[in-house]
Amino acid sequence: MSRRPRKKIFSDIPTPATIASFTHDGRGVAHINGKAVFIDEALPGEEVEFIYTDSRKDFAEGKVVTLLTQAPERVQAPGPHYGVCGGCSFQHVHVEAQIQIKQTLxxxxxxxxxxxxxPPLWEPLVGExxxxxxxxxxxxxxxxxKDRVLVGFRERRNPFLAEIDSCAVMHPIVGERLIALGEMIxxxxxxxKIPQIEVAIGDEKCVLAVRVLxxxxxxxxxIMRAFAQAH
Structure with a gap:
């Protein structure tokens, strides 16, 4: 019988770092002892103290514990579940800066x-x-x-579903009805026996494709038809 791999234990003593760049999934990149370290919610130009959450041969991961300096693009994330829910990773960046960062990436x-x-790019098309x-x-x-059905996204870097009651990034026809959807299920x-739901929203119709086992x-x-007619 194979043994389970031991869970890595890292020091809780903060490590200082200067954030040099940004990744596509919203993490800052620092370089320490020749290794790239991907740090959650850190922005380029910031001085931070972080703790390691993972370390491998070619890279490491961490999370900020103290912001020593703050980038001008940083804002307070408005989403109540941000940082726990893994559905989005840019809410700590000003919305206009998000567009520029994504274009640069x-x-x-x-x-x-x-x-x-x-070549030179046109102005980006943006919506809400x-x-x-x-x-x-x-x-x-x-x-x-809990006798409750959770509907939403996985926790950040975790296989478990985040316990959320709404999603400000999703179109409100679904994002504001997660509790009602869970109660119906x-x-x-x-x-x-329902592991996931595929969502597709058009200008006039919203389709939920429910996967069933x-x-x-x-x-x-x-019950599902009645829910669709009511919402």
């Missing part, structure tokens, strides 16, 4: 991976800063101990 990918010299996400794959989990006989009963189908 895209151009860097073209140069580094595609070996393409990027909140409630803009129209496609998503949301996890579903019936928690028997709890009424189903297959409440513990067992066929729903006629009563289950009636």
């Amino acid at each position: 895209l151009c860097e990918q073209f140069k580094r991976i595609g070996k393409i010299d990027v 800063h909140w409630g803009y996400r129209r496609k998503a794959r949301m996890g579903v989990k019936y928690v028997a101990k 709890k009424r189903l006989t297959i409440r513990d 067992e066929p729903p009963t006629l009563e289950d189908k009636a």
